[in-house]
Each structure stands twice: as structure tokens, then as C-alpha cells.
Amino acid sequence: MDTATSIIRASGSAQTGIYHYDALDREYLERRAEEFREQVQRRLAGGLTEDEFKPLRLMNGLYLQLHAYMLRVAIPYGVFSSTQMRKLAYVARKYDRDYGHFTTRQNIQFNWIKLEQAPDILADLAEVDIHAIQTSGNCIRNVTTDQFAGAAADEIIDPRVYAEILRQWSTDHPEFLFLPRKFKIALTGSAHDRAAIKLHDIGVLTTRNAEGEPGFCIYVGGGLGRTPVIGVKIREWLPVSDLLRYMEAILRVYNAAGRRDNIYKARIKILVRETGAVCFAEMVEQEFASLSGDRFNLSPDVVQAISARFGAPNFATLAPESPAFEKAIVENADFARWVSTNTHPHRMPGYISSVISLKPIGGIPGDATSAQMDIMADLADRYSFGELRVAHEQNLVLAHVRKDDMLALWQELQAPGIATPNIGLVTDIIACPGLDYCDLANARSIPIAQRISERFADLARQHDIGELHINISGCINACAHHHVAHIGILGVDKHGQEAYQITLGGAADEKAALGQLLGAAVPAEAVPDLIETVVGVYLAERSPGELFIDTFRRIGMAKFKEATRDGQR
């Protein structure tokens, strides 16, 4: 029995692809749950003020929203098992209103939580090795990565392994739990950026140097919010062994020098801007040089040990092409349509990754009922080695499906309403919870998403329009990343009324760009018409096969402004 197999068996789980906990990991989670139970008791007994309790509950994922507490549960780098999914369904059923909300940071949120029950939920989650640690607060948050990690054909390294290493390094890091502000790291294992790394406090892009050795290119200071900034490169190539040492150096410079006088200027992007990228990079390099290379060395055996904990799916040896799959595509137009949008190439012959849309027409983006969660867990067991992923677009992924099984899978997705063939299309809308839940929001996001989705419900039309990303944030904090959407929608408060600003031309991939303002904010009921007009300009102007974003880049803002001017008065 090889090491990976013995670990997977020993952990009592059949699933591969998730990081398998051992007794020490479990003991740690139980202790954390116990610690939080004691903190809640101390708070309820008056031993902690709300001011003192707040950062402690935030570090355990518990927010106070408009109507109730919200618990944000970590799904590290978006990968989880069917067993864990069933437990999330259980939590939704027992403690919430029978549903959960998958987020743009590859986590899940429960919106109707009672403070007194939070410790019980954490204890329940700990039973299946999940937690809510550092999903909020001014600390290093869940490290996010590519939803096709370990499956994508273009991968240089498996980013899950390094994201897990960063998770272990940042969890309970004694020095970095009380940073000036929250801190987000994204990592991608291929040169194609599927993790929006330039929009994070630290972005890690895997590259090879001139000698062909894999390493990391490091960006800092990206982020959205009220001051959207694209990250800047501060290290062209970092050896794998120096990853933690370099992270430690960046965080130390930020913790010491980041602004603490103004919450809106406390993110690392402001420090980088005020210091200057060159000077900031020098400060990091200086700190890096003074840190012990031995102590922070990420040795190959550590990488190997972490890697072994994931195990490898026991892929069958298959022919690259599946006649049954090809035949179904030819014979079934609906299936063909779903395959054209909801799949991604796999590195193994005969396999393919499939995306489950959580964006039904007129639905709430990212929401799943407990019944749907249970069904998806069963499908993961039967079709994808018991493993699931959350994509930052708020959809789910079954990463390793046999092409031979795709038709059967698609048929099973119909009844629970999760077979919408719209990944990357105009109705695959990313939306924050908005004013329906969040006390920071200026405006509602969900109903806007629902109205646009209904307006573009016709599938043939959606597929004709092609790839088009719409993101809706209910306030300037930009949880839905509206700045980097092809069409961004921002809820604002206009003389006490909810209103919406539209931006065009943003992008979150390796050509990351911030959207430009189309015009004055409009009321909610005008948004679908405005979007329709914008899409109309694209359809009239596009060259054959040209995507919305490419047409925009070619023709610029003028025609869009001209066409929408009347609607904005």
C-alpha cells in the first residue's frame, strides 16, 4: 500500500482530492470549537464586552447582519468532500432555513444563525473536519485558487497543495491575527489565471524560470472595495522553497507599516501605493533577507507530505474520446448546449470537469437548498470520487467525471433544477447578499440579478450572446467584484433611494482591468432595460465570433454611452 492510500484509508474516508486530517488536526478543531464555546459563555456572562468579543467571533466566522447572525464556513481553496457537503446540508436544515449560500470566496454562508447555537454548529462541523476559522476578521482569510485545480490540462503545479500549506502557515499565526485589515491570498497553478490573483492582497502565479524550474511570481496590493487596484508584481520568480519565507516578509512589513488610523486606508494596497511599489518591494526583500532561510524553508519532503494527504483519484485508463459522449452531443441538442458551457477540459484521457450551475433562471445566485446539497453529494460520490469544488463564480464543480457518464449526470441534474446551461453567460450572474441580508449594503443585489436573469431567460439567445460576465454588488465594498465584470452593477444610495451604477469593460483574468462608468445611477426597474441596450450595442457591433469584452476593447465606451443616454435621464 503506498503512503497516499494508507493515509486515505486511515482517515476513514473514501474520497480523494481533499486534504485528509489526522488526529492532531481533529484535536485542534475540537479545541477551537471548545474555545469559542467558552468565549460565547464569557460574552453572555458579561466577562467580555461586545467590543472585545467582536474580533473573536469574527475570527470564527460569525458576523452580525441585519436580521440575524451569519456564519461563514471555510471551504479551504473551495475543495470539499461529499461527507462534508452532507454535513453542510444538515447544518442548513437544523440551524438555518434549509439553505446555504456559496460565496465568491469559495466559502458557504448560513444567514439565520443564533449566537447561542454557533458553538454547537462549530462542534458539528468539526466532526467532518470543517470549520469557520479566519473566515472573517483582520487576519489572513481563506486562500482561494482555481476551481479546476488538480484536473486542468494546463497546470504546472497542483495549487491545492500550496494553498493548504498557506492555510496551515496562516492558521493561528501568532503574529498576524490582528493585522490593520483583512488579508486575502489567491494562488493559481497555471499561467492562465482562473483565480483573479491580481485582485488580491497577495497574488501567486505559478511560472517556470529560464531553467524550467517551477516557482512563483508574486503580486501585491490588488483589491476591489472602494479603492479598486490591480496588483503589482514585486517578485518575478520565487523558488518554491522560499514561499513561506517570502509570505512572512510581506506580512511582517504590512503588519508593522500598514495604516491603522483609517479603516478605509488600512489594506495593503494603500501601503503599496503610498510607499511606492519599488520601495515596498525593497522593504520586503530586506525583511526576507533577514529571515532565517532554514527556519522558513519549505522543503520538498514537507510538500510531499502535504501532497500525500490529498491522495490521488484512482483514474481509470480510458480512451481520450468517448463514442457514447460524442453520440449524445450529436443527438441531443439540449445536452450539447450544456456541454458547450458547463464543462472544462481534463488532463486525463476520457475525463472532463463539469460545472453545476447555481444560477437557475430567476433564482438567487449561489444559493442551494439542503435537498440539493444532498443530491450533489450523492452525484459527487457516484461520478467524481466523492469530491466537489466551489468556484468563485458561485457555482459548484465535479472535477473528474468520465465522459461516458456525462449524459447520465446531466439527466440527474434536471430534477433538482441544477442543470442550467449558462456557465459564463449573461445569466451566470455573481451577486452579493446585498440589502436583503447585509447591514453594510446600500441597495439590494438579489432582485436585480433575478430580474436580469428573467429578462435573458431564453437559452438560444443567451448562447448567441456568448460569454458575458455580470456582477452585482450592493455597496462599494464590492463583495461581488463588480469592478472586474464585463458589466458591473453597483448599488448606491441616491437621495435615500436604491440606485444602480453600471460599469463596462472590467476583467478578472490575466488581462485584469477595471470597468469604466457608463453614466449616472438608475433606479432598479430601469436596470434590465439598460443591460438589454448595452447587449444590443454589442450584438450590432460585434465581428463574427467576437466576445462582448473584445468588442468593448475594440470600440470603447462611446457607442454604449450614446445608446444608453436616454434611459439614464
Add this chain to the structure above:
Amino acid sequence: MANAETVTIPTALVIDRSGQPVPNAWTTLAADAELPVSGPVILPLARLLAEPASLALPGGIGALIGPEDDLGTLMPLLAKLALVAIAFPKFRDGRGFTQMRSLREHQGYTGEIRATGHPLPDQFLNLVRCGVTSVDLPQGQDAAVWASVLKLHGGLDTRPVAERPLPLLRRLAVPFAP
């Protein structure tokens, strides 16, 4: 400076890094209070820099560092200091953690590092991991709560900071045993 508004601050209760109350001989002097004839006494960094003669005070001298203070200016004095007090005027301001680790790991400081101000018992383990040796408890805090936090996390790791493993990754130093 964190405590500029007070004169001489009698320390209420000091605990060591295992959470046990310990006798405390140190007093903290405000920026404008008169220097006593002997220590042990803790002076704000600015005053130490302005009056280098105070470093020779019999009985021991310590420095009080606020989050805004530049540790670089402290370095030439470090060999003469028996104690460095790191102030946490707000528990949410985590700069003190970096200051502590810089003292221990970059400067090799081996004297006493004391946390003062308003740290929370829930931060005790982090303080210890960053190199703290004593905590001057905020008024009204119960030493037993501090000790219980440490107990919950499996007690005190007595190894020097630089030899202590990185969080969680320490498990990889031992063979995998389910």
C-alpha cells in the same frame, strides 16, 4: 507614548508566561516624572533616548515601547535593558506582535518582554509564541482566565522562540500517525 498621561503607574498584577501571578518589582515612569535614585524602573523610549544617563541607574532599567515607536532607535540600548515592555493600547492593534518577534529573532534579545496596556486573555498564546515572558494584566482582569486559555491549548511550549515550529506545520516534523 502609551502611558504619557499617567505619572507613576503601580502595576496591579503581573503573570509569567505560564499564567501564574509573580512578584513584581518594576514600576513604570511617565514621560515627565522625576527619575528615582534606583530601579527597577520602566521608562518610555523617548525619555531613554533623551536621557541616556538613566541607562546606568542601579537596580535595572526597562523601556516602554508603543506601537508607533521605531524599534531601530532602541537597538543600541538593548544590551543594557533588563526588560522591554510592549504596549497594547488597543488589543486590536497587532503591531506589538511583530515588535516582539523582531526583538527575539532579529536582535537576539534574551531579557524579559512584558505585554502591557489592554491585551485580551484570548491573545495570551499568541503573545507567548511571539516571545512574551510576562503580562502586566489590565485592571480588573482575572489571572485564572489567562491561565485557562493556555491550558486549553495544551500548556506552555518552553522552547526558545526561534526553535519553536511554525504553526500547524510543526506536525510534519513528526511521522504521520492517524
